[in-house]
Amino acid sequence: MEATTQSNLLVKMILMAWEAQNNYLNNLVSSLTDEQLTKEIAPGKNTGVYLLGHLIAVSDAMLPLLGFSDRLFPEMEEVFIKNPDKARQAFSSIAELKRRLAVVNAKLNGHFEATEIDGWLSRHTAVSSDDFVKEPHRNKLNVVVNRTGHMAYHIGQLRLLN
Amino acid sequence: MEATTQSNLLVKMILMAWEAQNNYLNNLVSSLTDEQLTKEIAPGKNTGVYLLGHLIAVSDAMLPLLGFSDRLFPEMEEVFIKNPDKARQAFSSIAELKRRLAVVNAKLNGHFEATEIDGWLSRHTAVSSDDFVKEPHRNKLNVVVNRTGHMAYHIGQLRLLN
Numbered sequence: 590m591e592a593t594t595q596s597n598l599l600v601k602m603i604l605m606a607w608e609a610q611n612n613y614l615n616n617l618v619s620s621l622t623d624e625q626l627t628k629e630i631a632p633g634k635n636t637g638v639y640l641l642g643h644l645i646a647v648s649d650a651m652l653p654l655l656g657f658s659d660r661l662f663p664e665m666e667e668v669f670i671k672n673p674d675k676a677r678q679a680f681s682s683i684a685e686l687k688r689r690l691a692v693v694n695a696k697l698n699g700h701f702e703a704t705e706i707d708g709w710l711s712r713h714t715a716v717s718s719d720d721f722v723k724e725p726h727r728n729k730l731n732v733v734v735n736r737t738g739h740m741a742y743h744i745g746q747l748r749l750l751n
Numbered sequence: 752m753e754a755t756t757q758s759n760l761l762v763k764m765i766l767m768a769w770e771a772q773n774n775y776l777n778n779l780v781s782s783l784t785d786e787q788l789t790k791e792i793a794p795g796k797n798t799g800v801y802l803l804g805h806l807i808a809v810s811d812a813m814l815p816l817l818g819f820s821d822r823l824f825p826e827m828e829e830v831f832i833k834n835p836d837k838a839r840q841a842f843s844s845i846a847e848l849k850r851r852l853a854v855v856n857a858k859l860n861g862h863f864e865a866t867e868i869d870g871w872l873s874r875h876t877a878v879s880s881d882d883f884v885k886e887p888h889r890n891k892l893n894v895v896v897n898r899t900g901h902m903a904y905h906i907g908q909l910r911l912l913n
Contacts, residue, residue, distance in 0.1 A: 745905055
């Protein structure tokens with residue numbers, strides 16, 4: 590196999606893993622009732638709705654991190670990333686969160702499809718040029734690798750709700 | 752960046768993600784007492800010790816799947832993969848499970864370090880030659896990608912124990 594073919598295959602594998610976790614999340618969230626999502630995943634732990642909001646906010650933050658665009662829902666950072674669940678104030682309805690999940694995914698996927706391998710292997714916006722020379726793995730695609738693991742971690746928790 | 756350099760970097764990123772989850776698991780398991788590991792992650796759900804055994808058994812099964820060797824602890828499949836937690840009979844002590852986690856990891860990592868890119872992109876033992884021609888992403892490295900996500904999923908659950 591030629592090296593160029595290898596590289597394209599490797600990028601595809603990473604994007605397929607991202608897509609698989611997103612599909613899993615979408616199916617899981619669709620299968621849960623609002624009542625289930627409102628519950629804590631275990632006594633005293635995060636609620637399903639907090640974890641859902643958290644995953645949307647983290648995906649949304651990938652847009653500027655990967656140099657694609659501003660975030661779509663910047664106000665979610667305060668509620669779902671900077672603060673824990675128990676500090677949460679009344680926020681969007683679950684229906685609105687589900688809508689946002691779809692919107693953020695569609696936006697990210699549109700950019701993903703338009704990104705070529707050189708773009709994927711370029712630095713993301715949170716690493717300096719100097720550091721990137723020494724650590725070329727800190728590229729945009731590696732953000733996708735890490736966020737895929739982060740999503741799987743929380744899916745394992747959300748799965749406890751049903 | 753040359754295509755060969757790109758391919759090597761992409762393989763490295765995938766192996767780093769695997770290593771990061773394994774480090775996370777090791778640190779988490781070390782931080783939990785035997786009493787905590789014996790508890791259910793949520794009422795009526797799997798215990799920590801079952802999930803630990805499950806992750807060891809799944810990693811152990813990668814040895815034949817990747818064509819490296821036979822499994823080290825084949826008897827774990829029955830207890831920790833084929834059967835759910837609640838069917839579990841008395842098994843190894845937690846100390847023995849922790850030892851096996853380290854042994855399986857060391858064995859896998861030794862093989863990982865000796866694997867070149869062509870080996871990583873060759874088919875694993877659960878896909879036929881014919882299918883592999885059509886779906887070249889079903890290679891050995893993709894098993895690592897998937898198992899990394901699987902581990903993150905269960906780490907998210909084990910994390911509820913502390």
